[in-house]
Amino acid sequence: MPRYLSLVQIDEKTAPAEGPSPELMQRMGELLEEITKAGVMLDTAGLTPTAQGKRVRWEGGKLSVTDGPFTESKEVVGGYALMQCKDMAEAIEWTQRFLKVHEEHWTVTCEVREIAEG
Amino acid sequence: MTPQPTTDSTPDPDPDPEGGPDAERGPASERDPGSEKNPDTAIETVFRIESPRVIAGVARIVRDVGIAEELAQDALVAALEQWPRDGVPDNPGAWLTATAKHRAIDLVRRRERYARKLAEVGRDLEAAGPYLDQPSDPDDIDDDLLRLVFTACHPVLSAEARIALTLRLLGGLTTTEIARAFLTPEPTIAQRVVRAKRTLATKNVAFEVPYGPDREARLDSVLEVIYLIFNEGYAATAGDDLLRPALCEDALRLARVLAQLMPKEPEVHGLVALLELQESRAVTRTGPAGEPVLLRDQDRRRWNRLLIARGFTALGRATPAAHGAPGPYALQAAIAACHAQAHTYEETDWPRIATLYALLAARAPSPVVELNRAVAVSMAEGPGAALEIVDALTAEPALRDYHLLPSVRGDLLRRLGRTEEARAEFLRAAGLTRNERERELLLARAEEDDRGAGEGGWPTGG
Numbered sequence: 001m002p003r004y005l006s007l008v009q010i011d012e013k014t015a016p017a018e019g020p021s022p023e024l025m026q027r028m029g030e031l032l033e034e035i036t037k038a039g040v041m042l043d044t045a046g047l048t049p050t051a052q053g054k055r056v057r058w059e060g061g062k063l064s065v066t067d068g069p070f071t072e073s074k075e076v077v078g079g080y081a082l083m084q085c086k087d088m089a090e091a092i093e094w095t096q097r098f099l100k101v102h103e104e105h106w107t108v109t110c111e112v113r114e115i116a117e118g
Numbered sequence: 119m120t121p122q123p124t125t126d127s128t129p130d131p132d133p134d135p136e137g138g139p140d141a142e143r144g145p146a147s148e149r150d151p152g153s154e155k156n157p158d159t160a161i162e163t164v165f166r167i168e169s170p171r172v173i174a175g176v177a178r179i180v181r182d183v184g185i186a187e188e189l190a191q192d193a194l195v196a197a198l199e200q201w202p203r204d205g206v207p208d209n210p211g212a213w214l215t216a217t218a219k220h221r222a223i224d225l226v227r228r229r230e231r232y233a234r235k236l237a238e239v240g241r242d243l244e245a246a247g248p249y250l251d252q253p254s255d256p257d258d259i260d261d262d263l264l265r266l267v268f269t270a271c272h273p274v275l276s277a278e279a280r281i282a283l284t285l286r287l288l289g290g291l292t293t294t295e296i297a298r299a300f301l302t303p304e305p306t307i308a309q310r311v312v313r314a315k316r317t318l319a320t321k322n323v324a325f326e327v328p329y330g331p332d333r334e335a336r337l338d339s340v341l342e343v344i345y346l347i348f349n350e351g352y353a354a355t356a357g358d359d360l361l362r363p364a365l366c367e368d369a370l371r372l373a374r375v376l377a378q379l380m381p382k383e384p385e386v387h388g389l390v391a392l393l394e395l396q397e398s399r400a401v402t403r404t405g406p407a408g409e410p411v412l413l414r415d416q417d418r419r420r421w422n423r424l425l426i427a428r429g430f431t432a433l434g435r436a437t438p439a440a441h442g443a444p445g446p447y448a449l450q451a452a453i454a455a456c457h458a459q460a461h462t463y464e465e466t467d468w469p470r471i472a473t474l475y476a477l478l479a480a481r482a483p484s485p486v487v488e489l490n491r492a493v494a495v496s497m498a499e500g501p502g503a504a505l506e507i508v509d510a511l512t513a514e515p516a517l518r519d520y521h522l523l524p525s526v527r528g529d530l531l532r533r534l535g536r537t538e539e540a541r542a543e544f545l546r547a548a549g550l551t552r553n554e555r556e557r558e559l560l561l562a563r564a565e566e567d568d569r570g571a572g573e574g575g576w577p578t579g580g
Binding site: 001030033034036037038039040042043082084086087089090092093094100117 | 159160163164166167208256260290364367368370371372373374375378379401424428
C-alpha cells in the first residue's frame with residue numbers, strides 16, 4: 001500500500017484574502033476526521049504564505065537565498081497531505097473529497113505524487 | 119492468545135521474522151492500478167472505500183453480515199448504473215448506505231422467513247425509516263463499524279476464517295487478492311468466507327460490541343487477527359508476490375482504524391505501536407538480492423522516521439492510566455522502540471530489552487518469548503546466563519523443530535568457546551530451517567572458527 005504526498009497548490013494572488021471561511025474550516029475538520037478514521041491520513045498541515053518563506057538555491061556551485069513572496073510562480077505549495085492508500089485511484093478519490101469542501105470561488109490544485117520506497 | 123513472532127526467522131535478538139516488503143512498489147503493484155479516467159474504476163474505488171461502513175450499516179438492520187455484504191454489492195451495481203448517467207452524488211458513501219438499507223428493508227419485509235427477524239428489528243426499522251436519506255450520525259457509523267469488526271473476528275470462527283472475513287469485509291480485499299496473499303487456492307478462500315458467514319448466522323452471533331466479562335477475550339481475538347495478518351506479510355520474502363508483503367500495510371491500516379474506533383483501549387494502541395515500529399524497518403530487512411538482513415546489519419538511516427514517530431506516539435497511548443501493567447502488545451512495542459531509539463546496534467539498551475522480555479514472559483509466557491529473552495540476556499549479561507535459559511528450553515516440545523533454538527544455542531556455545539558443540543547446533547539448525555538463504559548462513563556459521571565470537575555474537579549476514 002503505497003504512500004502518496006498531495007501537494008496543495010494555490011495562487012496567492014487570487015486566493016481569498018480573508019483565508020478559509022469558518023464553514024470551510026468546519027467541513028475540512030470533519031473530512032480530516034473521516035480520512036484519519038479510514039486509516040489513510042498519516043500527516044497533514046498548511047503552510048504560512050510565501051511572504052514568510054525563503055528559497056535556498058544551489059546553482060553553478062553557488063548558494064543563494066531569496067526572500068518570499070514567490071511572485072514569479074503562479075501557484076505555490078500552500079499545504080500538504082501524506083496519505084497511505086491502496087492505489088492512486090484511492091488517493092485521487094480522497095483528494096477530490098478534500099477539494100470539494102472548498103467554496104466555488106477557490107482555485108486549488110493538488111499534485112498527487114507517490115512516495116518512492118526503498 | 120499470546121502474540122508470537124512467526125517461526126521463520128534468523129537468529130536475531132528481536133522477534134523480527136524474515137523477509138520483508140519488496141522495495142519496488144508502485145507501477146509493478148498488482149492492486150487494481152485504477153485510473154481516474156475510467157468512471158467504473160472511480161465508482162469501484164468509492165465503493166471500496168465505503169464498503170465496510172455500508173456493510174456495517176446494513177448488518178445492523180438485517181443482523182447478518184453475509185446478507186449485508188450482498189446488499190452492499192447490490193448498491194454498487196445500482197451505482198454503476200446510475201452514477202455515470204446522473205453524476206456522482208455529493209456524499210457517495212451516504213448514497214450507497216441509503217440504497218443498501220432500502221434494499222435491506224425491502225428484503226426484511228418481503229421474505230417470510232424474515233418475519234421473526236422483523237419482529238426483532240422492527241423498532242430499528244421504525245426508527246430508521248423516515249431518516250434513511252438523512253446523513254447518518256458519524257458516531258452511529260462508528261458503532262456499526264465496530265460491531266462489524268467484532269463480528270468478523272468472533273472466536274466462534276477459526277483463525278483462518280476470521281482473517282479471510284476481516285480482510286474481505288474490512289480490508290477491502292477481493293477473494294482473489296486474499297488467496298494470492300496467503301498462497302492458498304482461490305476456491306478455498308471463497309469457501310472459507312462463505313462458511314464463516316454461515317457459521318455466524320447459524321450460531322446466531324449477535325451483531326454487537328461486547329461489554330462485560332468476555333469483552334477482553336473478544337478484543338484479544340480482534341487484535342490477534344490483525345497481528346496474524348501482519349505476520350503473514352512480514353514472513354513473505356522479497357521474491358514473493360507483492361500482495362504478500364502488502365499484507366503488513368493492510369494490517370497496519372486495520373489497526374489504525376481500530377485505534378480510532380477504540381481510543382480508550384491501551385492494547386489497541388500497543389498493537390498499532392508495534393506494527394508502526396516493525397514496519398518502519400521494512401525496506402532495510404532484505405538486501406539487493408532478497409537476502410535477509412539481520413537487525414544488527416540494517417542501515418538504520420533508512421528506517422522510516424515518520425513510522426517511528428507514529429509508533430512512539432501510539433506507544434504513549436498504550437500504557438494504561440492508573441490501573442494495571444502494560445499488556446503484551448505494549449511490551450513488544452516497547453522492545454521495538456528500544457531498537458528504534460538506538461542509532462547504532464552497539465547503542466542498543468540490552469538490559470532494558472531483557473527486562474521488558476521478563477515482563478512479557480510473566481504476562482504472556484511462551485517458549486518463543488523465553489528464547490528472545492535469552493538472546494537479550496546474552497547481550498546484557500553474557501552468554502553464560504543466557505545458556506541457562508536456553509538449556510531449559512531444549513525439552514520444550516513446541517520448540518522441537520524450531521531452528522532458532524539450536525541456532526541461538528550454537529551462538530552462545532561458540533561465545534563460550536565450546537566450538538565443537540556449537541558446530542553441531544548450527545548443523546542441526548541448518549537441517550531444520552525451511553529458508554534456503556538461512557540454511558546457507560547456518561552452514562557457513564558451522565564452519566567458522568572462533569574468530570568473531572564474543573563480538574555481539576550474531577551472524578553478520580555472511
